[in-house]
Amino acid sequence: MPKARRSTVALLGTPAASAGTLYGFVDLLASTRRDWQILHGGAPAESPFEPLVVTRDGSPFTAMNGVVVTPDTSFERCTRPDIVCITDLMEEPGLHLAERYKPEIDWLLQAWNSGATLCSACSGAMLLASTGLLDGQEATSHWAYCDLLARDFPRTRWNPERMLVVTGQDRRLMMAGSGTAWYMLALALIARFASPQEAMQVARVNLLGSSDVSAIAYASLTRGARAADPVVERCQVWAALNYRSDSPVARLVAMSGLPERTFKRRFTEATGMSPLEYVHMLRLEESKQLLETTELPIEAIATEVGYQDASFFNRLFRRKVALSPSAYRRRFGPLSQQLRELATPSAEPAYC
Template identity: 45%
Template sequence: MERHRTEAVDALILALPETAGSALYGMVDVLAATGTLWRELSGEGPGERLIEPHVVSLSRKPFRCGNGIPVNPDISIKDADAPEILILPELWLAPTDDLHERYAGLKDWIRNCYRQGSTIYTACSGSVLLAATGLLDGREATSHWGYEDLFRRNFPAVRFNPAPNLVIADPSGRIVTAGGATSWHDLALHIIARHCSPGEALRIAKVYLLKWHGEGQLPFASLVRRQPHADSVVRRAEDWLASHFREERAVAGVVADCRIPERSLKRRFKQATGASLMDYVQNLRIEEAKRLLENDSVSAERIASVVGYGNPAFFRRLFKRCTGLTPGAYRRMFHQFQS
């Protein structure tokens, strides 16, 4: 059933120098179109805007955000009351930048908005800023898969989940985090469905040709990421495995090459990389399988053998667990970009 409101929902979208302009202005455009654009394009006559988005920043002084895109804030945080909707969009952050040392006053303002009843939505790396406020402690959250290690190291109290596109962090639904990059599309549709109506979300999706990414982030995530660390033995192990991961006894081989006790290597490897030796080998194999599926027409059975698995059924189960898709579905998904 459609829900009708008598007045537009107030939504503040945060802009900082690190903000990605595409996510900022894309969200402004999509939310501002609620209640009006579909009616105009379909000939139904004028409508009334259902969400009023405004750009909020540290001050009202104009500045440039990511890639030099100009921003003219509508309001500053010192003058802004707690909105019904507060959106923290994508930030251009290095995978080691946890924002602990920046924006103390802004973090206080975000916490105060939540205490006063705001519903907080984050897109992509916006959840890093929210994590730095402490509001995600003890809660499940997502972000771009590239920030998984940052969360593991710097926000251990957050239950980080890199797989889904949206995570509702608390039973009240007042904290929602979205995954990477264009998952702000999914977030915008969720906001519209929740604060306006599912029907309006569908209409906006049709107008903007927005697709709900039901497959989540796993098909796009890199399973192997080199972590900064100072353990030369672990680095040697990583280098050896990069060339020998296809071998049947890869774990035994890397232990022999590193010339330290197996238990010590496994402990140090897990501590430095966050992954066990066996998981690291499996991740290397699945990444190679993904590359072959993206660029070749070789059968899944042959690919299983090439990457080190003699049992194709086990390979298929492992592949789906790591990517969320079967090898065949993964191939079809990525071949559409080549047609």
Template identity: 40%
Template structure:
């Protein structure tokens, strides 16, 4: 059955269990709660009984729960009292210091497995995937997570194939494993769920009402390039440090090789093995990253930015910029540049 057909046949409200735990952030949890309750709250249905979702905040213990944001959120029902649900959503989690420590929430993980076995969709917003991945249900599946946590997540859960550049990933035989990427891509996840179970018209109405964004350009434009430096090759690390401030010079790869104590083929082989990128590709990413900052913070013409980061051919720079970020330089500036009203007078 198609998603539109599924949505059109829905009459009863879907139960949504929104998981609260001490690592959760306030903004995502509260935002999801309000938007998925908006049919009743904002008068989009004649009576609350006709709302497509019944959202409850659930957790291990009922009552006020201190969140990572430093504020309390009331847990409305304990997971022990939730025998089944249609949709489980784990909101953004704050992963600090040494990283995500597995095994801290065995009751939650067991409950998540049971809910999935009884037919529930399992959804993560941003870093909520850290908890869901403990179930093992995402092993061998595609998913997305906040790009800032991508390396850390891959180290903890190597069996999950992550795509941090993607906004939303839907996996599983029943399309029941849903993950959204960085931060406010919970907008896309919630709008997807509304479209799937209440219809596209409702999803569009909520997007307008809350000014929610569909991140249709993906997350690549938001991602900041950080070259791998924990590889243990001192010669390549020295080359990377030099390149960080000299990427705009003419023929930077040749310069790096000259400055090293290695033969050209050996240098290129070791650089690629250490960083995961060929030297010229690494240079291009550094140049594009610098160009992004200039587009965001200045009114400098694109051709001049092209020259300043190391490209005399402005047309080549524009093609490379769009291939790397998914957006043309002008469109990128329009999206991420500081608006006039926010600039110091």
């Protein structure tokens, strides 16, 4: 089959940009799908995004923190990107950018008129506002900039308390607020142009969302490569589809055609866990997805993934995930819901 078309993401490079944010976008977008597949032993997967650092003329420049950046291309060669992102601009709040950044503004408007989604992170909203596209819209930026932006662009409603604002025609204007809120913009782009599920995968791989939760809560319990042992690999495939079954280990033994002790030994050697532990991991990973994306009661989720005893499910989940099922839902459910909403077309602005 032909390869799916990748979304071109043009990341605006200027000497006022910070290399950390600029390449932070590159890292998250390039890692989409690829890293999750690597961690789960899947076939090599290409990211659905092609992030490119783009400048006026394509020449190397020194970013505001002294890092030398070599762009991928120039405005002239990047005329129809799917997404354009203005990362942070270390320019003085209240500075008028229209003359200094006229080539950038012209290019942004050209991309917009060609159907691109335009984004800004933190103080990058100064340049996005200078295009006039934010007139009559909700917007956000770094808290230190919003007062002066409100003075200079009074037709825009500035919300310094917002981490993310999605608005404009076809919701093609996306803005992240102060500081490290840029990662929410990256996740929103992944949710919109790939899928909410893949955005959650990127969040979990990179521990995005909160610093007060153990890294174990983010971990995928089913990570790891497929077994090289063909008997065990066949059993892994069956277990991934049938982990809800009664007595799954007995059925795996029967499928293998091996004596029970031999099968369990080979399975443990190949996967690093016993067949029963492996089934538990599959069930718990599926329960995470249900906790993130549904309002099903905990007892119903336990039954759905194969446990008749909800109290056992609760104890096992807490032991393996480092959070109770209800605490996991409180922590990750809102992020999953936000990403699903951001990926759904709507005439109304979206916030978080």
